[in-house]
Amino acid sequence: MNTSPSSNWQSWFRGSRGPYGEILPPPLVEHVTEEEALARLVADNAALGVKVSVPQRGHARDGLINVALLYAHQMRLREVLAGRFESSQEEALYEAVTMDGESISLRPLGLEWARYIGFVPILQTQTPGRLLIPRNRVGPDKPILWRFGINGRGYSELFANIDSVKAVAKAQAIYVRLSTQDAETFEAKARALVDAPSLLHDYALWQLDDAGEWNRGAGFRLQVIGAHNTMQLDTPSEARPVSLDPARAVKLLDALARQAGAEADWPRPVELADWLTRMRQPAR
Numbered sequence: 001m002n003t004s005p006s007s008n009w010q011s012w013f014r015g016s017r018g019p020y021g022e023i024l025p026p027p028l029v030e031h032v033t034e035e036e037a038l039a040r041l042v043a044d045n046a047a048l049g050v051k052v053s054v055p056q057r058g059h060a061r062d063g064l065i066n067v068a069l070l071y072a073h074q075m076r077l078r079e080v081l082a083g084r085f086e087s088s089q090e091e092a093l094y095e096a097v098t099m100d101g102e103s104i105s106l107r108p109l110g111l112e113w114a115r116y117i118g119f120v121p122i123l124q125t126q127t128p129g130r131l132l133i134p135r136n137r138v139g140p141d142k143p144i145l146w147r148f149g150i151n152g153r154g155y156s157e158l159f160a161n162i163d164s165v166k167a168v169a170k171a172q173a174i175y176v177r178l179s180t181q182d183a184e185t186f187e188a189k190a191r192a193l194v195d196a197p198s199l200l201h202d203y204a205l206w207q208l209d210d211a212g213e214w215n216r217g218a219g220f221r222l223q224v225i226g227a228h229n230t231m232q233l234d235t236p237s238e239a240r241p242v243s244l245d246p247a248r249a250v251k252l253l254d255a256l257a258r259q260a261g262a263e264a265d266w267p268r269p270v271e272l273a274d275w276l277t278r279m280r281q282p283a284r
Contacts, residue, residue, distance in 0.1 A: 020122055028073045028080060034065050106148075114239055122149065159171075204250040222250065
């Protein structure tokens with residue numbers, strides 16, 4: 001018995017939404033082991049003439065396995081949205097996007113919070129309910145109309161007369177291209193921003209070290225999210241990962257805020273006095 005699609009998927013993704021109301025897909029890697037994902041990553045790169053060296057042990061191997069699982073997820077997403085689902089969760093994702101017209105995030109797993117100035121990283125069918133593939137589908141996929149992004153909010157593109165696998169693959173490629181361009185533009189802007197020393201910067205560095213974040217106010221914030229100086233940099237219009245020396249990251253955020261005319265959220269006098277007192281104490 002085939003029930004209404006909306007009754008099947010609502011409970012799966014109620015709390016998995018991004019800033020544009022898009023579905024944040026769950027990890028689609030239940031069908032593959034770590035070694036299988038790694039082997040596919042190596043084989044697919046080899047087919048493109050790229051050799052991937054696989055470490056035998058340690059953090060380097062663990063890191064490559066994580067990359068392989070992210071890759072497996074992206075490949076599986078193409079199949080699921082074409083109706084080739086193998087679990088209830090995958091079926092719910094297929095129904096939500098292709099049959100009820102829900103938008104879906106194209107960000108890599110772990111970067112669901114990322115926002116960009118020049119585009120919205122989502123994919124959505126413009127003809128929901130038209131791709132009526134039965135459960136346990138047999139036969140070729142049918143073309144429907146897809147849109148990358150949101151019309152009027154930066155870059156967007158319509159895909160017509162293209163099957164779902166190719167549509168998702170094309171959207172993923174556009175995301176990689178645009179996010180790479182966005183990162184290059186941001187890095188160039190960051191290199192151009194120079195700032196004189198400031199007591200606020202010293203306080204911010206202490207905040208990063210002590211609390212793992214510095215909230216400058218007005219929507220400008222730094223948060224430590226990983227090792228090797230990896231931080232999340234938030235402004236009112238974007239959110240991105242940055243890998244910078246903390247002092248450089250603090251100066252950058254402060255310069256971006258000043259460019260936007262945002263007043264700094266200075267600490268209260270009692271907080272500043274407490275910090276100065278602690279800074280004067282000898283290291284143990």
